[in-house]
Amino acid sequence: MQLAPRPIAALAVVGALSLLAAGCSAGGDTDPTPSASRSATATTTPTSTPTPTATADTDEPSSGATAGDDDVPTAFPGTGQTTQPDTDPGEFPATAVVTFSGWDAGSKSLQAGGLVSGTTNASGTCTFTAKKDAVSRTVTSTAQASASSVNCAQASFPASQVSTGTWSITLTYTVGSKSTTSDPMTAEVP
Numbered sequence: 001m002q003l004a005p006r007p008i009a010a011l012a013v014v015g016a017l018s019l020l021a022a023g024c025s026a027g028g029d030t031d032p033t034p035s036a037s038r039s040a041t042a043t044t045t046p047t048s049t050p051t052p053t054a055t056a057d058t059d060e061p062s063s064g065a066t067a068g069d070d071d072v073p074t075a076f077p078g079t080g081q082t083t084q085p086d087t088d089p090g091e092f093p094a095t096a097v098v099t100f101s102g103w104d105a106g107s108k109s110l111q112a113g114g115l116v117s118g119t120t121n122a123s124g125t126c127t128f129t130a131k132k133d134a135v136s137r138t139v140t141s142t143a144q145a146s147a148s149s150v151n152c153a154q155a156s157f158p159a160s161q162v163s164t165g166t167w168s169i170t171l172t173y174t175v176g177s178k179s180t181t182s183d184p185m186t187a188e189v190p
């Protein structure tokens with residue numbers, strides 16, 4: 001009787017497919033909350049707390065910095081720079097900087113602007129000086145205080161005062177008898 005093995009084989013295939021379907025539906029369950037049909041037992045075993053060890057691959061700073069040290073400025077390694085702010089060697093405890101200079105074709109003038117870091121005292125005078133060879137021109141502009149510096153308003157040297165060539169522009173900020181002068185920035189007049 002050869003009919004008996006076929007129903008057993010068919011039942012085996014149906015059983016395997018049922019197990020496969022049950023496994024697929026159980027594996028596809030992405031709900032993180034436990035269901036009522038699942039049971040879990042938990043046993044509590046004492047565990048030891050791991051001791052952190054330093055490795056060469058760590059992203060942590062090796063200087064022993066703590067979480068509160070994030071706001072402390074540090075120098076870039078190998079640059080020779082310090083974390084101390086730059087100081088102007090002059091009498092005034094601030095630093096003047098020419099932030100832009102260049103020729104404006106629309107107004108036909110040499111323009112410059114700058115700021116003074118290290119002070120918010122806007123009672124001083126901003127003086128821009130443009131030099132080329134033996135020629136020197138000066139223009140003053142107003143000082144305006146910002147949250148951490150003094151902004152010097154844009155200064156313009158008209159074309160009638162500046163000839164074609166390379167000009168060197170500096171900013172001097174004066175408060176009373178004290179002053180600070182910037183490093184020069186060059187600008188080309190066509």
